[in-house]
Amino acid sequence: MSEEVDAASRRPATIGDVARLAGVATSTVSRALSMPGRVSEATRQRVVAAAAELSYVPSSHARSLVSGATRTVALLVPDIANPFYFGLIRGAQRQLRAAGYAQLLVDTEESGEIEAETIDLMRKSADGVILAASRLDERQLAALAQRQPIVTVNRDVPGVPSVILDTPDGARQALLHLRSLGHRRIAYVAGPADSWSNARRWQALQEAAPGLGVELQHSGPWMPHAEAGATAADAVVGTATACIVFNDVIAFGMLRRLRERGVRVPDDLSIVGCDDVFGADFCDPPLTTIAAPIEEAGRVAVTMLLDTIAGTGSGRTRAVLPTYLRARRSSGPATDAQPAPVSQSAPSGSGS
Incomplete structure (x- = not known):
């Protein structure tokens, strides 16, 4: 055994x-x-042989110092709960693991300021960032994408790769x-005022309502939490026969509040949520x-980001994933018997 190997064995x-052993x-x-x-090839073989003789295992830290790559991707979500x-999260993590990457998960607390600060901190500790439902404006996102590989989910900004759920x-x-169930007075229970997907859904409903003979109402904005669903329910009772709700979590809160008040769903008020999350x-x-292919969105976002990092992308910078309605028992035929309006002023709601 060589002197170098003998010394290294300790x-x-x-x-x-x-x-030193390979002479390079x-x-x-x-x-x-x-x-x-x-x-x-000769140099590679000499180095590989030396590494094998010494049982050398390169550390991820050492690799990152030399290459600048961390093999880590940050996933930022507005509310981890x-x-x-x-x-x-699951879809992104599985795709990253298969590619030999680790996932760093960050809860940005529905705050664009926290998003921007986190992305800045991640410039050296992550190879790229996936932003879900970003609260940053287009100018900020475009500027950040110039400094670090970024893919957005449910946010479309020119020049920034994105994965869109067609809600x-x-x-x-x-x-x-x-409308096929006979409802004519339908309320949209809105999400946060600065939510890009919320604005797109409201626009789509406004465009479709006149042709269907629907009297469309707007309630909100509301924070996307179950607690907001209680006050949202109070705001729409007696004003509409059906609701389309920004997300399932608000809808869960509405169902609980309506049950407390003795309002029957769907007999008195039909409820339609969005996302088909666990528990729906x-x-x-x-x-x-x-229903939306949420796990697939995570996988596609990772693929687009890793292509951007490697510089081997196919040029695909936007992926639109389809959604579909999953009918269950919270929606039913409209009836003439509607509950009386609440004897209180409707709250204005709160946005992030």
């Missing part, structure tokens, strides 16, 4: 040990092990479903909702 081998620079060792195409993001089409399907088919009654 401690874990380092990249310097491999370089440490940077050459790094290239030979991580980017073999950048060294000659919202079950909508469970599928997105506006799902909202139109929900409106048609309710377990609530009472099971929730009619707009």
